[in-house]
Amino acid sequence: MRYSKEIFSKAYAITAERRTNAETMAQRRRDEVLRVIPEIEEIERKMSSVSLMAAKAVLKGANAKEELEKIAELSKKLRDEKANLMMSHGYRADYMEPQYSCPVCQDTTAVEKDGKTLYCQCFLNTLKDVACDEINKISPLSLSTFDTFSLDKYPYDSNQDGVSPYSRMSKILNFCKNYVANFAAEKPSILMRGATGLGKTHLSLAIANELLNKGYYVVYVSAPAIISKLESAHFEYSAREEEELLSTLCECDLLILDDLGTEFMTPFSKSTIYNLFNTRIMKNKPVIINTNMTIAELESTYSQRFVSRIMSSCVKFDFIGNDIRATK
């Protein structure tokens, strides 16, 4: 993925804060230990003069080997003494060491590998986190859960097509719960279709929240909002912003396109939506599309190519319930 300077500096700031916190906590624990076991300070003084001896011995060169062995022995003795003293007071031997969030880079963002300095995996994860958060800000994720999804509002009796909305919706709810549980192994794309107010957004947000809690990168966007954002980046010639946005939309673990409708339809937006969807399907990355359009409407608004791609790659759900228009 590519990231902007802003995303880099946010990720750096987050990592730097983790490092500072780890060090501040370590200093506090150190103050505490020195209050309880003041002798530790004397041992540490001896330890640093031993390392000074070692440095001098190395400088002397030739017959330093024997001397270095003695120094190493002395140094080990002091370390053991310190550790035993701490443990006899109920502290772990590493109690005064900083507990970094990432033990690999010690929250510095960088690791050395084959003589090269690379970004640590933890920093790459933080970059992804920040980039996903930035997009999710465009259409704020409110907290929806499976627990707050009530089946009571769906009629038990069969509708004119002979289907009970209650039983259809309980099947869909179960599918969504299993989807989250099995996401690591199997993650098909989903088309959620049906009138407004039947629970498409609620269920897709519940999926998003559970997967986010499991540590997946989920981007939830309302289709009109993301289209207008991409369009303005494109036509204001902000290539970097457009590329960054598209890269996060293409690379996240799950993309939820809510509210795919007829608004803001230009040749640019139609082809952008198609390319986005197609790229993700080719990469085996799932998309959840929510729409209140019928298949025929989708075909006439977008393209047959888009619809046939959806039909061949998505699990399809028709949400049914009390028809709001009929009850009016």
Ligand SMILES: [Zn+2]
């Ligand atoms: Zn790291």
